[in-house]
Structures are given as C-alpha cells and as structure tokens.
Amino acid sequence: MSTHRFIRLVLNAVLVVVAAWLWQQPASPFAVSGDIALVVRPDTPADDLSLGEVRDLLLGERQSWNGKLRVTLLVRAPQTRERDVILKIVYRMTEGQFRQYWISKVFRAESSSGPKIVYSNEMATDLVLSIPGSIAFIDATQVPKGLKVLKIDGKLPGEKGYALK
C-alpha cells in the first residue's frame, strides 16, 4: 500500500469518526457548558431572575409569576445531575430534607402540591411547553428550540459565573 493511499485511508477514517461525533451533538447554543438551564415557556413573564428569586420559586415561597400565572415546578427524579445541582445550590438540602420539606409545606397548607417529578429532560421540556407557568431545570446541552432559557443574576448557561453548574 502506497503512503499516499494510506494517508487517504486514515483521513477518511478520521472524517467518518468526526462526522459521527458531530452528528451526535445536540444543536443547542449552550452545547459546551454542561450547566443546568432554567427553562420556561416563551410567554412566561420573566427573563432574568436572581438566585434568591429562583430559591423563592423552588421553595414554594413564590407561587405565581406576575401575581396571576401559577408556577408549576418540574423537578427531575432522584439520582440525576439536574436534581443534584438544584438540591445543592438552590435548596441547600439533602434528598431527605427536600422530601420532608415538601411534605411539611403541603401539610401546613402553604402549597397545594409539591413539585412534579419528571423522568427525562424530554419529558420536562414537553411538560414545560404544555403547562403555562411551569418551570424546569434541564441540562443546558439539551435545551430544544421553542423554550425560553432564563438568565440567573444576568447570566445564561455557559457564561462565566453562571450559578447552576
């Protein structure tokens, strides 16, 4: 086999591998970050929240968006990275404390229900699109078109200083 043919063969192989790798990457503007994005429907009246406001929403202290639209929390099932990040950074609770918190919250009549559990990012995004006022936390590399990604303290996923990572 000539050197020329061997180089061509290697290049072909590399091109095929690179093409296969690129094909598997989601087409997201936040593809490189791996941060956790806070997503809502485009008609949700919010664009930028402070981390304190995010905490209020997730703790059920704030249950409506502009005083009218009810907030529906969508949280990933246990043992997922999205849930771990939210528990650590926003709730500042362990898994057990999180469960006990919501049992108490509902029992105290401070909330009529706890967060809805979703089992995949696809399920989360489908429900966000379906339920007005809902909010979900998904891997920033898996944000599909048609959803609004909220800024946290003025920063989007992938930007330096973004809180949910």
Add this chain to the structure above:
Amino acid sequence: MKDPANVLRILLILMFGFVPIVSAQPPAGAADDHQLIEQLLDRVKDLEAEVKRLRGAPDTPAVEPKATVAAAPDVSSPGAGGAMHEPSTDAAHDAGIPNMQFRGFSDIDYRVSDHDQPSTFSFGQFTLFITSRLSDQFSVLGEVVIEADGTNAVGVDLERLLFRYTPNDYFNLSVGRYHTGIGYYSTAFHHSAWMQTTTGRPLLFEFEDGGGILPIHNVGLSATGRIPSGAFGLHYIAEIGNGRTSRSPLLVTVQNKQDENNGKSVNFGVLSRPKAMPGFEAGVSIYHDRLYPDSGLNIVQNIFSAHAIYEGSRFEFLNEVVVLRHTVDSTHRDFTIPAYYSQISKPFGKVRPYLRYEYINVPRDAPFFADVGLRHGPIAGIRYDFSEFAAYKLEYFRLNQRDLPAINGLRTQVSFTF
C-alpha cells in the same frame, strides 16, 4: 480483493454505515411477526394521540395534563421526592374530575412514670391528610384524625376542613375549620407526631380536648399572604371565627356547628422570613374574643404571642411566648396566664438529641383553666430517623406542678408518615 487498504475501507464503511442500519432492523425472527408490528404501530398512534392531547392542555388548565398524572404516582410518592401520595386516577381525569391526594401520619407510644398512673402502650393520632385541587385557584384540604380518648374509646375528629381560594401570593382565603394562627407550633406541626422533633407538643400548645389553654381550632375565615417587603419576607394572617366554647367546660370545646353568641373571635398576625436567613422566622399575633361562661361573667379574652424560630439543616431552635389575659367586664380585674417554651436540637446524621424547657402558670383564681395551675419542667431526648419517613424517639421528662409532687417519666414513640 488483495489490497488490504480496500479491505480496511470496506470494513470501515460496514462499521459506520451499516451498523446503525443493522441495529435498526428488527430481529430476523420478528420479520414475519406482523401481529407484533401492528401492535407497535397501534401503540405509536396512541402515543401520538396522547401528545396531541397534551399539546392542547393549556386551553384546559383546570384539568392537569395526563402526562403529569402519569408521573404522579412517583411525583408524589415519598420515594420519588414528592409530597403527597396520588393514587391512580386516570379514570377520574378522563372524566374531568379533580383527583385527591392522601398522606397519613401516625405514632405508637409507650410511657412510664413515677406517677400513680400505670405504664401503658398507646396509639397516638392516626391522621389522614387529604388535598384536592379543584382548579388553578380553588382547592380543598382536609385533616381527619382517629384517636382514642382517656376512656379508651376510639373517635373520629375532623380537625381541619378548608375550602381555599388562592388567586396569588398576596391573598389566600380559606373558609372552614382551621388551626388558629397563634404562634408557630400549632400551624407548623398540626396533628403529625412524625414532623415534631419530640414525642409530644409543648404544654402551651396542647389541644383543647387534652386540657390545652389556647383556642387551637376555630371555624370561620382565614386570610394569609405575603406582604411586599423585599428582603424582610413579611407575611400576614387575618382570621375571624366562632372562637372557643366558654359556657361550660363540659361542652365540646370547638364551636363547629353553632356559636354561643353573635360575637366573633379575631386574630391578626405578622411574621418575617428574612431572605438573608433561610430557616429563620419571627412573628407576633394578637387574638381577641369575648367569653360568656355560665357563671354570668362577661370576660374579654386577649392572647398575645411572639415567636422566634430557626429550623435549618444544622440545628433547630424554637422559642415561643404567649400571654393570655382574661378581663372581667364588671370588675375590670385581669387574670394573666404567661406561658413559654424553648426547644433546641441538633442532628448528627440520623440521630438528633433534643432539649426543651416549658412553663405555664395559670392563677389559682382564674376564671378559666385554673385546673392547669403552674407547670414547668425539662424534656431531654433523642430522635433516631431509622427511615426517611419513620422515626424512633426516647425522652425523659420532669414535670413540676404547684401543690403536687413532681412527676418523672420516660416516653418513647415510633412515628411515621405514609
């Protein structure tokens, strides 16, 4: 094909080109299984119909999307991190009927003391907590308790029944039977022993039928909400209800069906949950009612309360003080009942040691609750959460009483939610 390069090229094409195609092919044996294919196609059609129905959900917010309900058994089961058990209600949802969520709390106890009462096993309150969201703004909450009384007879009490209107964060209105917003403990733990660190409630917050001095339950209207206050996190409580039965101590203590008079009790409270101190809460409240006992006296009742609590992952520190003042109209004589408790606990993994000191002092000649007298003493115990939803508690208590010997004893309890 002698050229190894050609062989390699063909192998690469096979690897990258054919493997996905091959992997997408049905198993060889399944090719003839038309029935299976038809079933799968039917299933795909069902799922497509389901997705279309979900896409249409925003137009019908009163009924939760079915996908949410599909998630609900785990949404709400403790194991998945939800808050309530939501039974399978697909049929109800298909019919547009609101679903109902259940949670239970209960406890089993054993106590022994140097008092003349024998040691005893007992079951505590078997609490069924029910909620149902009727629409985006209306919901129903019920708390039913099954428990035994001092005669060992088992009875059923409807402890809370609230029809709630919750249009926004700033105004939530409830009508029905509620726990009066006096202090913190009563509206924080309701009828759940599992949620409390200790085996029982402070003397100050004992239920009426257990000899308690506060109007824990009331029937009427209750409004709560946030006050726009930024970092202070202020909330308000405003309540109006029938108040507590006063004619005779032999009557049922809560005026569930018929008020004794036209006068109504009112309660106002303000509390703060500062954003800078998650877990901290401080508040004050004032309750006012008029009481008309059979003795013929007209008595004005005012109850002042203040609390400062911290419930965080590192420790718990509860402090509450309540002052009841009964003023006899005809003589303007005041009878003041001071009461307080302080409780601290700190978790070490699943083990949480705790300590409480409590005090209550009813004057001998007070028109109400004179039998309670002076009581004070410490409680020291340990709680072991052997499961996320079940705990074992063991505590020592000493109760000092006016004109009576002190009581020393042990209480132990298994409490759980389900």
